Amino acid sequence: NAGVTQTPKFRVLKTGQSMTLLCAQDMNHEYMYWYRQDPGMGLRLIHYSVGEGTTAKGEVPDGYNVSRLKKQNFLLGLESAAPSQTSVYFCASSDLGVPSYEQYFGPGTRLTVT
Amino acid sequence: AQKITQTQPGMFVQEKEAVTLDCTYDTSDQSYGLFWYKQPSSGEMIFLIYQGSYDEQNATEGRYSLNFQKARKSANLVISASQLGDSAMYFCAIGGSQGNLIFGKGTKLSVKP
Numbered sequence: 001n002a003g004v005t006q007t008p009k010f011r012v013l014k015t016g017q018s019m020t021l022l023c024a025q026d027m028n029h030e031y032m033y034w035y036r037q038d039p040g041m042g043l044r045l046i047h048y049s050v051g052e053g054t055t056a057k058g059e060v061p062d063g064y065n066v067s068r069l070k071k072q073n074f075l076l077g078l079e080s081a082a083p084s085q086t087s088v089y090f091c092a093s094s095d096l097g098v099p100s101y102e103q104y105f106g107p108g109t110r111l112t113v114t
Numbered sequence: 115a116q117k118i119t120q121t122q123p124g125m126f127v128q129e130k131e132a133v134t135l136d137c138t139y140d141t142s143d144q145s146y147g148l149f150w151y152k153q154p155s156s157g158e159m160i161f162l163i164y165q166g167s168y169d170e171q172n173a174t175e176g177r178y179s180l181n182f183q184k185a186r187k188s189a190n191l192v193i194s195a196s197q198l199g200d201s202a203m204y205f206c207a208i209g210g211s212q213g214n215l216i217f218g219k220g221t222k223l224s225v226k227p
Contacts, residue, residue: 031213041220042118042219043215043217045210045212045214045216048214056212058214090159092159092215101147102149102161103161103215105151107157107158
């Protein structure tokens, strides 16, 4: 039981390049989330999904797209990376979402955009 | 909209002593959940403890307890008998309307030997 995994762990991009971050969970959770964490800040929600085939915007969605074609996977895409997207990205999943369900986090992806 | 405030950017505690990390929240929801997560220098987010708004008793998990004062909208984390491995960032969070968590800015705890 791997929990929540993220690929890759580290990545350096040049401004304007694109990339996709992959999140996978093996707990059969309905809800999945992408957060970003900037220095001195807590995590902020980028996009989320409440089930296969559904996605919705969070607090800071600009510059990102997501897809949830399979229940276990949640992809985060950057079409044209900008230095402001340098951050640590966390994926999380939960059974039915808060307020009462714990979110399980992946190990994070450290992205640097130069 | 929900909001979490953590007013202590950094805290020091002597090994084996207890420490309280402050957290206040704002929400208009009647039912909500409060969470504490630990983030060591390695970067992962580790769930510590959860308190539901209707729970009458304060939550406890081993050396962690949550001092929940609903009228004051505070959910402080108490760590008893601090250990060197407790040195980390600690985040308080509240359940958001989208099923997500809304985090505070965190408190950096340093345990001195």
